């Protein structure tokens with residue numbers, strides 16, 4: 664890891680903005696790790712900073728400390744496929760996230776973990792099929 668990369672983001676943005684940005688990332692997934700679904704305690708760079716990954720939304724995903732630490736600067740999808748909790752829907756969600764399609768990413772995550780994602784009140788997802796079934 665290069666020190667230059669570590670300070671890159673802080674140089675560009677006031678700290679408060681960075682904190683709010685990170686919080687909003689956690690909010691997208693209902694504060695759950697995009698890889699395994701456990702509570703997200705950190706932000707992981709999908710493409711590691713040491714390999715030129717930028718601190719932008721498309722490259723930064725909520726992750727638990729265990730995934731973040733274990734993945735380290737390995738190739739994300741290569742690493743993820745080897746995990747016990749590997750879920751192809753999550754892998755697709757990460758790809759959509761990297762493409763900047765957060766809506767698609769959230770749909771895939773909701774598919775992968777319907778319970779955890781119930782608490783996410785994404786403005787686009789208020790008419791959940793499950794809800795209409797319950798009230799029918």
Ligand SMILES: [Zn+2]
Nearest residue numbers: 696699727730
């Ligand atoms: Zn995790």
